Amino acid sequence: MDNTVIAIFGNRNAGKSSIINSLTGQQTASVSDVPGTTTDPVRKRIELPGMGICTLVDTAGLDDDGGALGAERVRKSRAVAEQADLGVIVFTGEEFPEEAAQMAALLKGYDTPFVLIHNKYDLGKMPSGLASRLASEYGSEPLEYSCAEGAPVELRDSLVAALNAAAKSVAGGERPVFEGLVKAGDLIVLVCPIDSEAPKGRLILPQVQAIRDILDRNATAVVLQPSELGAYVTAHGGEITLVVTDSQVFPTVNAAVPEEIPLTSFSMLLARSKGAFGQYKEGVKKLDSLQDGDRILMLESCAHHATCEDIGRVKIPALIRRYSGRQLEFDFVAGLDAIGGDISRYALVVQCGGCVVTRKQLLNRIRPAVKAGVPVVNYGMAIAWLTGIYRRVMKPLL
Ligand SMILES: Nc1nc2c(ncn2[C@@H]2O[C@H](COP(=O)(O)OP(=O)(O)O)[C@@H](O)[C@H]2O)c(=O)[nH]1
Ligand SMILES: [Mg+2]
Incomplete structure (x- = not known):
């Protein structure tokens, strides 16, 4: 850990x-x-x-x-x-x-x-x-x-x-990324776009952890960019156990991977291994009943991932506004700072994947919202819901 x-x-x-x-x-x-x-x-x-x-x-x-x-x-x-x-x-x-x-x-x-x-x-x-x-x-x-x-x-x-x-002895320890999903000999395709948002010279932590966990299970990881996915699926489709993609390229990947091949995302896996998965599954539904004037709290666990910042500050709020058609207010809290004020004024809390914090820190962080009965979801599950592919990316995890 x-x-x-x-x-x-x-x-x-x-x-x-x-x-x-x-x-x-x-x-x-x-x-x-x-x-x-x-x-x-x-x-x-x-x-x-x-x-x-x-x-x-x-x-x-x-x-x-x-x-x-x-x-x-x-x-x-x-x-x-x-x-x-x-x-x-x-x-x-x-x-x-x-x-x-x-x-x-x-x-x-x-x-x-x-x-x-x-x-x-x-x-x-x-x-x-x-x-x-x-x-x-x-x-x-x-x-x-x-x-x-x-x-x-x-x-x-x-x-x-x-x-x-x-x-x-920490309660609520993390679950390995692919626990119960991948066995020896499986072939997992990891779609990792290398675009302007990718960090220079390295992969991000959820990708590294996924590769490591696949190796731990004596399975095979194929790591490629969205541009190579179509050709790979055409050539090897029948051998693929699971495709895992970056949420940012969901739509392209969704179109390139035939329905019979299970597809999920790094952020869904992250939610499962270290988030409050059960809570998120309930919380995500709130996206369908937002009202004008509702406040949404965006919780960013780190303050240094430019990519995450853009997703949390710009992309998700824009997606939620478009999807709901409502007038909404967004508040942002970064790092592990305490959330000021009364949490119950929020209609929804959207927590980042939490790749750089422990599961315990993440659960501590959303505890006030959970206690107050405020729906909580994470970035990846919210994006999947808002882009209409939630059912598909959830299916391999149920
Ligand atoms: N004799 C002795 N003095 C210690 C020991 N540990 C710390 N001190 C001294 O106790 C004082 C307070 O230490 P400090 O680490 O600043 O305590 P803090 O206020 O709890 O952070 C300092 O003068 C230290 O040098 C120790 O194990 N033995
Ligand atoms: Mg001191």
């Missing part, structure tokens, strides 16, 4: 920033014995053995009592908990602080696994009574840790091992 977000929580001076530095081996997070040095959450990307590229989030102390500003910092730290895949709760001394217990409860409420660290053990280990009480309450004893100079390097490895173990 790439892009795991690991958030470090604890009271001021517990050693949160020092732990991040011990993991990265750099002085990236500012460490200070003046409490309250880290104010806004600070993100740092790092590759951790067994976990791929992760984002470590350093947060402000949970016991910040610096007036209104302090309360705002605590609020921000708690907001990070909602977006994290994994939590690390750091404490020191002889007691487990109330704020740490509250954070543990908050993370539990989000089904987010966490690792407890008793830091600064060079100054004294945890009392054994506390260790066993925490073990019975949280399932395992806190890890004794030290960031002090001369602390054994194995500590770092044990922390990484604890994070790996916690990551495996």
